[in-house]
Amino acid sequence: MDIIVCVKHVPETAEAELKIAADGKTMESIGLVFDVNEWDDYALEEAVQIKERLGGTVTAITVGSDAADSTLRKCLARGANHSIRITDSKIENSDGYAVAKILHSAIMNLPYDIVFTGAQAGDDGYSIVGPALAELLDVPHATMVKKIQIDGSSVKVNRELEGGLEEVLEVKLPALLTIQTGINEPRYVSIMGIRKAMKKEIKILALSDINLDEEEVGESGSWIKVEKMYLPPVEKQAELLKGSPEEVSAKIAEILKAQGLI
Amino acid sequence: MSNVFVLTEHRRGQIRDITFEMLTKGRELAEKLNGKLTALILGNNIKAQAKTLTEHAEEVLLIENPQLENFNSDAYQQVLSNLIQQFKPYLTLIGHTSYGVELAPRLSVSLKLPLATDCIGLKLENDQLTITRQVFGGKVNVDATFNEAEGYIATVRQAAFPQEETEVKGEIKEIPSPLLKEGERKRWIEYRLPPPGEVDITASDILVGVGRGIKDEGELPAIEELAKVLRGVLACSRPIVDKGWLPNDRQVGSSGKTVKPKLYIALGISGAFQHILGMKESDLIIAVNKDPNAPIFSAADYGIVDDLFKIVPALKQKISEMKA
Numbered sequence A: 001m002d003i004i005v006c007v008k009h010v011p012e013t014a015e016a017e018l019k020i021a022a023d024g025k026t027m028e029s030i031g032l033v034f035d036v037n038e039w040d041d042y043a044l045e046e047a048v049q050i051k052e053r054l055g056g057t058v059t060a061i062t063v064g065s066d067a068a069d070s071t072l073r074k075c076l077a078r079g080a081n082h083s084i085r086i087t088d089s090k091i092e093n094s095d096g097y098a099v100a101k102i103l104h105s106a107i108m109n110l111p112y113d114i115v116f117t118g119a120q121a122g123d124d125g126y127s128i129v130g131p132a133l134a135e136l137l138d139v140p141h142a143t144m145v146k147k148i149q150i151d152g153s154s155v156k157v158n159r160e161l162e163g164g165l166e167e168v169l170e171v172k173l174p175a176l177l178t179i180q181t182g183i184n185e186p187r188y189v190s191i192m193g194i195r196k197a198m199k200k201e202i203k204i205l206a207l208s209d210i211n212l213d214e215e216e217v218g219e220s221g222s223w224i225k226v227e228k229m230y231l232p233p234v235e236k237q238a239e240l241l242k243g244s245p246e247e248v249s250a251k252i253a254e255i256l257k258a259q260g261l262i
Numbered sequence B: 001m002s003n004v005f006v007l008t009e010h011r012r013g014q015i016r017d018i019t020f021e022m023l024t025k026g027r028e029l030a031e032k033l034n035g036k037l038t039a040l041i042l043g044n045n046i047k048a049q050a051k052t053l054t055e056h057a058e059e060v061l062l063i064e065n066p067q068l069e070n071f072n073s074d075a076y077q078q079v080l081s082n083l084i085q086q087f088k089p090y091l092t093l094i095g096h097t098s099y100g101v102e103l104a105p106r107l108s109v110s111l112k113l114p115l116a117t118d119c120i121g122l123k124l125e126n127d128q129l130t131i132t133r134q135v136f137g138g139k140v141n142v143d144a145t146f147n148e149a150e151g152y153i154a155t156v157r158q159a160a161f162p163q164e165e166t167e168v169k170g171e172i173k174e175i176p177s178p179l180l181k182e183g184e185r186k187r188w189i190e191y192r193l194p195p196p197g198e199v200d201i202t203a204s205d206i207l208v209g210v211g212r213g214i215k216d217e218g219e220l221p222a223i224e225e226l227a228k229v230l231r232g233v234l235a236c237s238r239p240i241v242d243k244g245w246l247p248n249d250r251q252v253g254s255s256g257k258t259v260k261p262k263l264y265i266a267l268g269i270s271g272a273f274q275h276i277l278g279m280k281e282s283d284l285i286i287a288v289n290k291d292p293n294a295p296i297f298s299a300a301d302y303g304i305v306d307d308l309f310k311i312v313p314a315l316k317q318k319i320s321e322m323k324a
């Protein structure tokens, strides 16, 4: 099995203070910590586990600036054999569709049985790249996959539906699968492992290397154009309880008592 | 060119709520466009469901075929491509759900019609359609416009728009299915129900939900003690299940359980919409999060901006004292 895993280098934002940049359309990235997109972590692990069982290779591929190398190094440390980064100043402001076109141009001439992507990226949350890429590659696909069984020329996958329900599909190979969190337990990478991966090659490609027209990427090659970024308007806000832990605890206890909950 | 299509989402005979939410929004947009609202329903033996839709849309296009018995994005894509090419709607709305996510991007690429996903706002002003969506786990909103095309497609977030009743009496039009022989690349096999869990969190009046803010599995017993003092049950956000720290019968949210307890305490949960969907109907919601901008605070009644590890022991103590 030769498997290509598309990964994205994204900022950790659950705990960060976010600032909108002066242009009002992008986010200030200073002070943000970047890492492998959560969903892609699971996708890479799944690919490496399949490789360990059935042999073959795993290639990690990303679209991004040189900062994204650290994400590729992590993939290499976890067991990817090869890594590719496509970069170009024209790529800025690309949406999920433009990114899918870039990945398509880079992947179409590579050998593969399965392409994995994450079910979504934690930053822009489009959920577009995987299925759009499948259409461009003209291979069947399944999204939000929670279980994979490979048998010969096809895969049986469990897709996650709402409320804990799943559906089982049979998909012919080669195929593209988007991976949902919880499908496996991503392995831990040691600092040593990452250091070793520093010696491995990251193949860098520009748009001209993959024969993709500038017009096809960035704002002109995207489906949508960001006009404005802003903090969500506060429609309803919790009443904030202030004071020391003891004081706020006393307030909560009073509220619960008043409501007959204690 | 001024009509709005809404794709009906249904599973096991049931039309899902997102459909009525999209029909409400779709009607508003169609009126602004001086166009017509059309509900599309694809399936097999679904005339009764199509009838229901006539109370919500002027026109219902019904396409029946045994291959549409269960959702298969390949079959849906073929049928929708035909309909969109034939009727050229200005806008097609699809749910941002497990079905919509499987279908919409591919459909858009093949039709060369731009797509905006996970929309929480759709606004028409001076013939310009602006969509609103969220990024960074709901901490930031984005307004965006489409690159100009003959028509547009948007997937819509669940529960982002209300459902409203109407007086509409629509008509059903049956359209012959364009599907020929069954597709070979992707086959639907069966549903898998989640295994019955040991604990039914939906039956508890008091739930203490923990999220990734606890950082370590070893912190769970302390939280469980708080739940016990409150005579409640421990629940959680998805990452806690993904990490294997709690079984999936404890998960609250769109891919877990929908709960309506008298009290829901959210500890170290950011408030992603998938989580909110599962607990927003709780009578009383109290959230503890050290990030004052965490979206959970707009779902909660009371909030505490602090370290949960300081609040949990203090709260446990206070409640024990009060009970004594």
Ligand SMILES: Cc1cc2nc3c(=O)[nH]c(=O)nc-3n(C[C@H](O)[C@H](O)[C@H](O)COP(=O)(O)OP(=O)(O)OC[C@H]3O[C@@H](n4cnc5c(N)ncnc54)[C@H](O)[C@@H]3O)c2cc1C
Binding pocket: A014, A015, A119, A120, A144, B137, B210, B211, B212, B213, B214, B236, B237, B238, B239, B240, B251, B252, B253, B254, B255, B256, B257, B267, B268, B269, B270, B271, B272, B273, B274, B275, B278, B288, B289, B290, B291, B294, B306, B307, B308, B309
């Ligand atoms: C298709 C799909 C379905 C999904 N279904 C679900 C679902 O059913 N349920 C669900 O929950 N999620 C679901 N998710 C995931 C969801 O998008 C979020 O990723 C998830 O809810 C985040 O969980 P969290 O809030 O625990 O973690 P995070 O978003 O990482 O938030 C952790 C929070 O803890 C706070 N914190 C950290 N340390 C402390 C401390 N010491 N004291 C106080 N606060 C602290 C941080 O400020 C942060 O706000 C789904 C996602 C997808 C794509």
